[in-house]
Amino acid sequence: MPTSTTKREDIIQSALTLFAERGFDATTIPMIATDAKVGAGTIYRYFSNKEVLVNTMFQHYVSLFKETLEKDYPAESDIREQFHHLFQGMIRFTNEHDHALYFIKTHTSAYFLDANSRDQFSHLLMILENFFDEGKKEKQIRELPSKALIAIIFGGFLQLYQLIRAGELEASEELLAGVENSCWDAVRHP
Amino acid sequence: MPTSTTKREDIIQSALTLFAERGFDATTIPMIATDAKVGAGTIYRYFSNKEVLVNTMFQHYVSLFKETLEKDYPAESDIREQFHHLFQGMIRFTNEHDHALYFIKTHTSAYFLDANSRDQFSHLLMILENFFDEGKKEKQIRELPSKALIAIIFGGFLQLYQLIRAGELEASEELLAGVENSCWDAVRHP
Amino acid sequence: MPTSTTKREDIIQSALTLFAERGFDATTIPMIATDAKVGAGTIYRYFSNKEVLVNTMFQHYVSLFKETLEKDYPAESDIREQFHHLFQGMIRFTNEHDHALYFIKTHTSAYFLDANSRDQFSHLLMILENFFDEGKKEKQIRELPSKALIAIIFGGFLQLYQLIRAGELEASEELLAGVENSCWDAVRHP
Amino acid sequence: MPTSTTKREDIIQSALTLFAERGFDATTIPMIATDAKVGAGTIYRYFSNKEVLVNTMFQHYVSLFKETLEKDYPAESDIREQFHHLFQGMIRFTNEHDHALYFIKTHTSAYFLDANSRDQFSHLLMILENFFDEGKKEKQIRELPSKALIAIIFGGFLQLYQLIRAGELEASEELLAGVENSCWDAVRHP
DNA sequence: TATGAATGAGGGTTCATTCAT
DNA sequence: GATGAATGAACCCTCATTCAT
Numbered sequence: 187m188p189t190s191t192t193k194r195e196d197i198i199q200s201a202l203t204l205f206a207e208r209g210f211d212a213t214t215i216p217m218i219a220t221d222a223k224v225g226a227g228t229i230y231r232y233f234s235n236k237e238v239l240v241n242t243m244f245q246h247y248v249s250l251f252k253e254t255l256e257k258d259y260p261a262e263s264d265i266r267e268q269f270h271h272l273f274q275g276m277i278r279f280t281n282e283h284d285h286a287l288y289f290i291k292t293h294t295s296a297y298f299l300d301a302n303s304r305d306q307f308s309h310l311l312m313i314l315e316n317f318f319d320e321g322k323k324e325k326q327i328r329e330l331p332s333k334a335l336i337a338i339i340f341g342g343f344l345q346l347y348q349l350i351r352a353g354e355l356e357a358s359e360e361l362l363a364g365v366e367n368s369c370w371d372a373v374r375h376p
Numbered sequence: 377m378p379t380s381t382t383k384r385e386d387i388i389q390s391a392l393t394l395f396a397e398r399g400f401d402a403t404t405i406p407m408i409a410t411d412a413k414v415g416a417g418t419i420y421r422y423f424s425n426k427e428v429l430v431n432t433m434f435q436h437y438v439s440l441f442k443e444t445l446e447k448d449y450p451a452e453s454d455i456r457e458q459f460h461h462l463f464q465g466m467i468r469f470t471n472e473h474d475h476a477l478y479f480i481k482t483h484t485s486a487y488f489l490d491a492n493s494r495d496q497f498s499h500l501l502m503i504l505e506n507f508f509d510e511g512k513k514e515k516q517i518r519e520l521p522s523k524a525l526i527a528i529i530f531g532g533f534l535q536l537y538q539l540i541r542a543g544e545l546e547a548s549e550e551l552l553a554g555v556e557n558s559c560w561d562a563v564r565h566p
Numbered sequence: 567m568p569t570s571t572t573k574r575e576d577i578i579q580s581a582l583t584l585f586a587e588r589g590f591d592a593t594t595i596p597m598i599a600t601d602a603k604v605g606a607g608t609i610y611r612y613f614s615n616k617e618v619l620v621n622t623m624f625q626h627y628v629s630l631f632k633e634t635l636e637k638d639y640p641a642e643s644d645i646r647e648q649f650h651h652l653f654q655g656m657i658r659f660t661n662e663h664d665h666a667l668y669f670i671k672t673h674t675s676a677y678f679l680d681a682n683s684r685d686q687f688s689h690l691l692m693i694l695e696n697f698f699d700e701g702k703k704e705k706q707i708r709e710l711p712s713k714a715l716i717a718i719i720f721g722g723f724l725q726l727y728q729l730i731r732a733g734e735l736e737a738s739e740e741l742l743a744g745v746e747n748s749c750w751d752a753v754r755h756p
Numbered sequence: 757m758p759t760s761t762t763k764r765e766d767i768i769q770s771a772l773t774l775f776a777e778r779g780f781d782a783t784t785i786p787m788i789a790t791d792a793k794v795g796a797g798t799i800y801r802y803f804s805n806k807e808v809l810v811n812t813m814f815q816h817y818v819s820l821f822k823e824t825l826e827k828d829y830p831a832e833s834d835i836r837e838q839f840h841h842l843f844q845g846m847i848r849f850t851n852e853h854d855h856a857l858y859f860i861k862t863h864t865s866a867y868f869l870d871a872n873s874r875d876q877f878s879h880l881l882m883i884l885e886n887f888f889d890e891g892k893k894e895k896q897i898r899e900l901p902s903k904a905l906i907a908i909i910f911g912g913f914l915q916l917y918q919l920i921r922a923g924e925l926e927a928s929e930e931l932l933a934g935v936e937n938s939c940w941d942a943v944r945h946p
Numbered sequence: 947t948a949t950g951a952a953t954g955a956g957g958g959t960t961c962a963t964t965c966a967t
Numbered sequence: 968g969a970t971g972a973a974t975g976a977a978c979c980c981t982c983a984t985t986c987a988t
Contacts, residue, residue: 193969211401212487215962216971225970227964236962292482295538297398330554333539338532338558345531346524352485355523364520368528372562383952405979415953420980573948591781592867595983596950605949607985616983672862675918677778710934713919718912718938725911726904732865735903744900748908752942763973785958795974797960806958 194232196222198243206285210240210293241303244293247286248306254279255313265326266370268317273366276343288351291344311336318373326375335373342369384422386412388433396475400430400486427488434483437476438496444469445503455516456560458507463556466533474541481534501526508563516565525563532559574612576602578623586665590620590673621683624673627666628686634659635693645706646750648697653746656723668731671724691716698753706755715753722749764802766792768813776855780810780866807868814863817856818876824849825883835896836940838887843936846913854921861914881906888943896945905943912939 200221204213215236219226233239255275260267280287293299294307314336321327328335346365349355390411394403405426409416423429445465450457470477483489484497504526511517518525536555539545580601584593595616599606613619635655640647660667673679674687694716701707708715726745729735770791774783785806789796803809825845830837850857863869864877884906891897898905916935919925 208487209399209401211399214960219971226962227970228968230963231968297402328554328558330558331545331551333545334536334551334555335558337535337539338528338555338562341531341533341535342528342562343531345527348485349523349527355521361521361524364518365524365528367566368518368520368525368562371564371566372528372532372558374561376557376561404977406977416979417954417981418952421951426979588867589779589781591779594981599950606983607949608947610984611947677782708934708938710938711925711931713925714916714931714935715938717915717919718908718935718942721911721913721915722908722942723911725907728865729903729907735901741901741904744898745904745908747946748898748900748905748942751944751946752908752912752938754941756937756941784956786956796958797975798973800959801972 193222193224193228197224197229197232197239198246201239201243202247202283202285202289205240205243205293206289210236210296210298237298237300240293240296240298241300244290244299244303245306247283247290248303248310250283251275251279251287251290252306252310252313254282255310265321265324266374269370269373270366272314272317273343273369277362280347287344287347291347314340321373328373328375338372339369342372383412383414383418387414387419387422387429388436391429391433392437392473392475392479395430395433395483396479400426400483400488427490430483430486430488431490431493434480434489434493435496437473437480438493438500440473441465441469441477441480442496442500442503444472445500455511455514456564459560459563460556462504462507463529463533463559467552470537478534478537481530511563511565518563518565528562529559532562573602573604573608577604577609577612577619578626581619581623582627582663582665582669585620585623585673586669590616590676590678617678617680620673620676620678621680624670624679624683625686627663627670628683628690630663631655631659631667631670632686632690632693634662635690645701645704646754649750649753650746652694652697653723653749657742660727667724667727671727694720701753708753708755718752719749722752763792763794763798767794767799767802767809768816771809771813772817772853772855772859775810775813775863776859780806780863780868807870810863810866810868811870811873814860814869814873815876817853817860818873818880820853821845821849821857821860822876822880822883824852825880835891835894836944839940839943840936842884842887843909843913843939847932850917858914858917861910891943891945898943898945908942909939912942 197218200218201213204217204221215229216226219229222229229239233242255272257275258271260271263271276287290307299307311333315332318327318332318335322329322332343365346355350357355361387408390408391403394407394411405419406416409419412419419429423432445462447465448461450461453461466477480497489497501523505522508517508522508525512519512522533555536545540547545551577598581593581598584597584601595609596606599609602609609619613622635652637655638651640651643651656667670687679687691713695712698707698712698715702709702712723745726735730737735741767788770788771783774787774791785799786796789799792799799809803812825842827845828841830841833841846857860877869877881903885902888897888902888905892899892902913935916925920927925931
């Protein structure tokens with residue numbers, strides 16, 4: 187494995203943590219360089235500028251998240267099972283990529299995201315939209331625009347995740363199961 | 377009506393929009409000045425620096441929001457009615473102060489908030505927490521940490537409102553009523 | 567006596583103190599206005615800008631100092647007596663116009679002095695130069711360029727005066743008499 | 757010879773000249789940068805801010821001056837010889853570091869000097885004070901406060917040097933010897 | 947005449963980006 | 968390829984100056 191790949195990944199790792207903790211604007215290139223143990227100039231070998239770096243990262247993690255949701259999707263199971271799969275996907279992704287979901291959430295509507303990043307993100311939403319559209323057809327899901335339902339679930343979950351990261355809530359099995367039920371009741375046909 | 381009051385309000389208006397859209401760090405004083413149609417120096421007649429500006433605004437809007445929630449609170453009605461009051465409060469406040477709730481949410485855990493701002497905000501949370509705590513005692517509300525319930529409602533609602541502002545959803549009576557029901561089902565005792 | 571004259575003098579008084587204490591560059595127009603109890607704009611009724619203000623003041627006090635030295639000059643007495651008169655003049659001026667001599671000293675070679683101010687100051691030096699030139703003719707004064715002798719006396723006295731203002735030395739009769747003797751020995755023919 | 761050392765020295769050189777000619781407050785960082793032919797930001801690689809820059813310089817030159825005075829000090833010779841050494845030290849230091857002594861004098865009681873700078877400066881004064889104190893004990897030096905004697909010598913010498921730099925006087929051996937005698941007569945026991 | 951709110955040029959400082967090594 | 972010294976544009980903020988009242 188060539189060194190360069192490692193450096194590139196070190197940079198992304200450091201940038202992810204810092205962007206999540208401090209935000210894009212409050213994170214400087216020298217900070218990332220120091221944290222990643224590379225020279226500041228080195229970052230520009232891999233990313234032509236700071237915006238390209240965030241966008242690349244954003245797309246990377248959105249794409250990973252999408253994969254996590256799609257992997258082993260129980261297309262044949264009932265809708266509650268599918269919902270469970272999606273919800274567990276959020277949790278699994280969060281556990282595997284510590285700051286990634288928080289980074290995605292806090293940068294989703296940032297001014298510096300390019301068309302590509304926005305596209306990727308709407309692809310992600312589409313997975314969820316398809317799920318809800320299908321569910322409404324089967325009268326299993328509440329009669330609200332799918333976008334609204336996603337907003338409720340996604341917005342709620344990510345807000346909750348912030349509390350967990352801030353240490354105000356502990357991510358116990360019990361809590362997560364309870365939240366899943368709550369979210370399910372929010373979207374399922376009454 | 378003295379000019380100064382108008383200028384101060386113009387500055388706050390512009391700052392609110394820009395802070396909500398781009399965040400504190402990405403919003404420059406010249407941006408605010410241009411948007412408010414005042415000289416950059418004028419901002420410093422009203423706020424001794426940028427941090428005082430955000431904190432003043434934060435406290436102002438949190439306070440206004442608290443008032444909106446508390447005004448005419450139906451203490452004697454049943455819990456569903458009270459939930460309705462709170463939910464309508466969010467909607468009313470958002471309609472009256474376009475970016476304010478989003479500004480509050482995205483800056484809630486910012487590094488530049490002073491003790492006063494954090495205090496004000498925890499008072500606000502307490503109102504909501506009390507509501508949920510009371511409801512749980514009466515077995516009307518789901519057995520989840522109140523903070524988690526608040527996160528779900530707020531996160532969902534604000535995510536939804538972004539869609540509305542982006543023009544992807546229309547804020548019809550029907551939609552809002554549907555969302556309120558969805559949120560209620562998310563928090564009410566199953 | 568019209569009000570305006572009083573205001574003008576208040577401004578000069580305040581400016582003198584502040585310029586002496588903090589220097590020209592560290593003194594702001596609002597500071598002077600506050601100290602003089604006038605509006606900032608009022609200063610511009612009397613002095614078209616900050617540089618005109620210092621230059622006017624500089625010329626004013628240099629001129630006053632010149633008058634003090636020339637008043638009752640004992641043209642007929644012997645040279646030691648004349649030296650005494652000049653030296654006492656410095657002391658008297660310092661007592662009558664508290665910060666004036668310090669202001670003159672610290673601003674003598676300032677970048678913002680105009681030709682007029684420099685002229686006035688060299689007129690002042692000329693009085694002293696004449697004294698030394700005359701003394702050298704009479705073999706009463708050391709054979710050094712008069713400018714050098716002035717530098718020694720003036721430089722020395724003003725440096726001393728700084729110590730007095732800083733509170734490091736007390737301006738007793740005895741000290742002043744001793745310094746006068748020291749200065750006289752520095753310039754008199756050996 | 758590494759470039760960085762040169763840049764640092766260029767910055768100090770330019771700052772020294774400008775601080776001496778215009779004073780700290782009237783000297784801007786861009787002025788120094790332009791004069792030193794470096795970018796404005798470069799100054800901050802070497803000095804964390806403008807105040808650190810003056811203080812560093814102040815301490816540097818005070819220290820150098822002290823060394824000049826102490827180097828080869830004729831502790832065993834008579835007091836006139838020692839005075840000669842000190843006086844020649846002033847001349848030598850001034851010739852080697854053009855604006856340094858004037859910079860020291862005009863910034864001695866500035867508001868931005870830190871404890872370290874003040875310390876260094878009082879060490880310098882102590883050397884001179886010791887000389888005068890010793891001389892007074894031996895009845896070789898006039899009975900005046902040592903601080904006053906220092907003020908007279910320094911004030912006079914620097915005022916003179918300004919004339920020399922302004923081209924109004926030529927620094928001939930003869931003149932300097934004459935001035936040394938004049939200063940000696942100012943301080944020696946009558 | 948007197949005021950002080952308003953302005954914007956310019957100050958100190960930071961940091962994304964470049965480039966010689 | 969990797970570095971970090973160097974740069975200068977752009978930030979936050981101050982203050983001399985103007986001008987409506």
